[in-house]
Amino acid sequence: MRKISADHYMNSPLLDDAHQETFFQEKVQVLADEVLTIIKELHEERSTLVNSRLIAKKMFNRESVQKLLDDHGYLAKGRSVSNDQLKQSVDTVVNRFAESLPLAVREHLSRLKDQCIASSSEDVLDTTVRIMRKLFNSISSRVNELEAILQTTNRFLSEMEMYLKKEMSSIEGKHHEDVALQNSIFSDISMIKQSFDMSGDIRMIKEAVFNKIANITITIEQKREQEMSRLEETKSTLEVMHRKMRDIVEEAEVIRKRSFDTEIESLQDNLTKLFNRRAYDKKIEETLANFNRYNVSSSLMIFDIDNFKQINDKYGHRTGDLTLRKIAEIFKERFRKNDFIARYGGEEFVCILPHTGLREAKEVAEHIRAFIENTVFTFKVNKIRLTITAGVSMFRKRDNASTVFERADAALYLGKKSGRNTVKTEDDIEKSGKSVSDFFIE
Incomplete structure (x- = not known):
């Protein structure tokens, strides 16, 4: 889920380890975007002195980073960030950048990451910089090939x-x-x-x-x-x-x-072969244009695999990747050919259903949820049962890409708070006595 309020985490009386971990990951996601933006800017400026100190200096001048630094509650509670979390941070930065790259370049990036991230490495940001610089050089090589x-x-x-x-x-x-x-x-x-x-x-x-x-x-x-x-x-x-x-x-x-x-x-997610975030951004703008022009009813779903981190921790990241592929295969089989399905990021998926109202979309999401709940997933000797939570919204007049997504995301978060393994819609938010803005930073 995106843009969940930091105040919600820090003020919650149930701020357990899982919530603290989620909060840390939310911070990493924001920092990942900022690091990538700065690295791209430095590369465009053809700066030869790209290192963690220069990037950190630029980051301190950014408002979004200042807000995160002001919110020191995570460490104030006596918690520290482990080396494993630092390595996950590198993965987050590199993988976020990889989402918009062609397959061949993503594969090269994966090899670079394996080469650069040593098990004892603690200079996480410099490691990420080295990966990005090598990758930019690789992309420049392809540009030179095209120029030739x-x-x-x-x-x-x-x-x-x-x-x-x-x-x-x-x-x-x-x-x-x-x-x-x-x-x-x-x-x-x-x-x-x-x-x-x-x-x-x-x-x-x-x-x-x-x-x-x-x-x-x-x-x-x-x-x-x-x-x-x-x-x-x-x-x-x-x-x-x-x-x-x-x-x-x-x-x-x-x-x-x-x-x-x-x-x-x-436009393709390398792991699941579904559409990726970039393709979703293009598709939702196209859907909004069609809705405003032809008044075609359409709905948006956000799916999140419940307790996915536990699967990674217990069975390993390879099993986690296989889980994402299995879920993607189910989506391909169960949705219509004209439905748009994309991996939004991590364990989140989005689906745009044209010619589908809110009630029908909820029925579809419930069908998918029940099918996954009743399926036993086998990975070598491991038999795993999975559940998913879904949030559903419907395209409305004066909507933009953010508003329709936020309603579905808020419904998804409501489903998580309700115990997971459920489907919630934007109507359920109103019934709960809350508004969409209650779930997001103003």
Whole structure:
């Protein structure tokens, strides 16, 4: 869940270890966003001195970080942050950044993370910085590769332009040669006529005529040879142009396919193969536009796996990852093809149901909840039962992406407070005597 009030945690009489852990993770999520923003800014500035001290200096100037630092209740109660929590913080920062990256880059990021995070490492922020700098360098390499392809294409186009200019020059030269040939033939014919007029000797006339005809024949033969040579040259030029054009088309297709694949990958969650947060942000804006234009009823669901941290702690993160994949498979099977399903982050999933009112959406969510509750999940020798909690809201006039999400998120939190393994809607919030704002920071 997002934006749960810090005051709620710190003032609650039931501030147990689980709530303290959740509160710590909420802080880490905020700090993760700030760290990533600063690292990106420094990279865009091409700063070579990127280290934890510089990042910390910039973070202290940010209002959101100041609020977190002012809220010192977590440590004031005598609690400390363990090395495991620090390593989880690194994972949070790196994984948050990875959500918007293409698959190939995410896989490279995972390898970098494994290499950089040593078991004894305590300099968590510097470790994260090293990972991010290596990753940015990797992305820059891909940008350079694309620039190289574009430069090659530009070179091909320049060569084609040269060939076309050469062909135009050849055509102009041919025109001048044709005029010269025509003038030469006319000149020889004129001289034959003059021979007839100036001489009465048949032998001399015959010799003059034969000589001029021979000259005309030689000139025509030379012209024919020139045409054949030009034809071969033109044919060769066209073949070269054809090969260059084919190379350009192939290169363009490679770029198009790579761009398409990269766009698809950037919208996909690497672990579950569902859509990711970035895809959700685009989809909800599209849904709001359709709702405002066509008044199409649509609903939003937020699902959260109950006690997911306990699964990670008891069975390990690999089992936790398998759990997320299993839940994703159930969502794919149980929702309609035109329903939009995405992993929002961690163990949270969101679903947008077009042409579905609040009551129908609650029935769908209840069906999914019951199915998961009655399913036994087997991971090697471990048999695990899972439950989920869901919050449901409906798109309304004057809604934006935040308001419709906050109502569903508040309903989800109400379900968590009610004992988990349940479905709550925005109507249930009103029935509880609370408002949506009671669950969030003003």
